Amino acid sequence: MRKWVGVKTMCKCLLNKNLLVTIVLYFLLVGQSIAGQGKLLETAGLTQIEGSGGGGIVPWATISGYDSRDEMSLSVFNTLVFLDDYRLQSWGASAGLFDRVEMSYARQNLHLSASGGEIRQNIYGLKTRLYGDLIYSVLPQISVGVQHKTLVDGAVASTVGAKNNNSGTDFYVAATKVHLGAVGGYNFIWNLAARATKANQLGLLGYGGAKNNDYQVMVEGSVGVLLSRNWVIGFEYRQKPNNLSGVKEDDWRDFFATYIPNKHFNLTLAWTQLGDIADAGNQQGFYVSATGYLW
Amino acid sequence: MVITVKTLILFTAIFLSSCVNKLHSESVYQSLGGYQKVEEIADNYILEIEKDPVIFEYFKESDVERYRAKVIEHICHHTGGPCEYTGDDMQRVHDGMNITESDFNRGVDLLINAMNTADIPYRVQNRVLAIFAPMRKDIIYRP
Numbered sequence A: 001m002r003k004w005v006g007v008k009t010m011c012k013c014l015l016n017k018n019l020l021v022t023i024v025l026y027f028l029l030v031g032q033s034i035a036g037q038g039k040l041l042e043t044a045g046l047t048q049i050e051g052s053g054g055g056g057i058v059p060w061a062t063i064s065g066y067d068s069r070d071e072m073s074l075s076v077f078n079t080l081v082f083l084d085d086y087r088l089q090s091w092g093a094s095a096g097l098f099d100r101v102e103m104s105y106a107r108q109n110l111h112l113s114a115s116g117g118e119i120r121q122n123i124y125g126l127k128t129r130l131y132g133d134l135i136y137s138v139l140p141q142i143s144v145g146v147q148h149k150t151l152v153d154g155a156v157a158s159t160v161g162a163k164n165n166n167s168g169t170d171f172y173v174a175a176t177k178v179h180l181g182a183v184g185g186y187n188f189i190w191n192l193a194a195r196a197t198k199a200n201q202l203g204l205l206g207y208g209g210a211k212n213n214d215y216q217v218m219v220e221g222s223v224g225v226l227l228s229r230n231w232v233i234g235f236e237y238r239q240k241p242n243n244l245s246g247v248k249e250d251d252w253r254d255f256f257a258t259y260i261p262n263k264h265f266n267l268t269l270a271w272t273q274l275g276d277i278a279d280a281g282n283q284q285g286f287y288v289s290a291t292g293y294l295w
Numbered sequence B: 001m002v003i004t005v006k007t008l009i010l011f012t013a014i015f016l017s018s019c020v021n022k023l024h025s026e027s028v029y030q031s032l033g034g035y036q037k038v039e040e041i042a043d044n045y046i047l048e049i050e051k052d053p054v055i056f057e058y059f060k061e062s063d064v065e066r067y068r069a070k071v072i073e074h075i076c077h078h079t080g081g082p083c084e085y086t087g088d089d090m091q092r093v094h095d096g097m098n099i100t101e102s103d104f105n106r107g108v109d110l111l112i113n114a115m116n117t118a119d120i121p122y123r124v125q126n127r128v129l130a131i132f133a134p135m136r137k138d139i140i141y142r143p
């Protein structure tokens, strides 16, 4: 007759054998119950370039950390994009509240390789999940969010002819879904977002321009395949406005591979194709991004 | 843009073809390796529960023999095997347990461990999870 062998009995033998192991085990277990750990591995997603929970360049409907509806989370991220004529750094932090609300801050520095100058902006993000769960609900998980951006110095934005060289706000709605075992047994993830924006190059070149100074809706999407419990590969596309008359702005895309060893850390390497940025044509390069989950 | 459209078409094609394939291919039960493997998964799962203080808390009063028998039937039946499930329905079984979202996922992790130990390939594991995931709504937060 099979009987339960309880944890208490196990702990006792551990205690006899090795006190240290028991203490370490205790802290691991207690630690886990406080921090946001309630989502399945990989389902917290990554941090996108503007600090919101997402993919790499597209915000997703996911709330940034591993918090379930009874937990909270805190994560930090750092992203570097090495383009032909620029280097973009983005770093920041995000808090997830009960898998319902996400509050994020990101700081972007765009280094202009030629002039040695720098464009900096702050991005304050707020997102809330309206419906669903990307794994368990039949329909996709749906969230709405805002990204409020303020330029530290609007000089370059003025030079390229932005109507507003100070600040702007993007509004988006995102739908994300994981289909378990859907692609030959592999899990498949897709995300579709619509963003109302006036931003030129994420806002780094200000808002609005001579060609257009109204909000426009841009479509952004990601697809990915979860190759294992720890690896995801995928592709993203982000439609961009083209407001400025002097310089062209192109749609962005990237191909990414992400390694997610555990619920504390993930690392993404991507190849980005960002097109023309200001006076530099056809910008391509590597994108490296890491997110650490502190809580 | 052309590359984008092509890539999207490719992804969609892979996605659709895999859906179509499913209709003709063997059952998840067969992919798992039949009754013996289902038993192995259930036994591993019980061992995993015993090792996990959070999940064990839910089970400490339960009759493990009954649980083993019903879970084997349940997995066998829902994966397309030749078994009948004679246990209670999911809502009734988990009534009063107030299983949180977090603990549910913890249970999923234990099931994944159990399948790993039974050498179930990742792609078959995902198809198993796809079958049981929709039952979550009947299991969590039941007062």
Ligand code: HEM
Pocket: B055, B058, B059, B061, B062, B063, B066, B067, B070, B071, B074, B086, B087, B088, B089, B093, B094, B097, B099, B103, B104, B105, B107, B108, B132, B133, B135, B136, B139
């Ligand atoms: C999709 C996920 C799950 C499925 C398909 C499932 C299925 C089952 C089945 C078939 C039984 C036996 C029913 C019977 O004896 O008639 C059972 C019992 C039980 N389940 Fe679940 N279960 C799931 C998740 C969970 C989780 C996450 C927990 C706890 C955290 C849990 C706790 C229990 C307990 C404690 C029993 C024993 C009840 C008793 O002794 O009467 N289950 N479950």
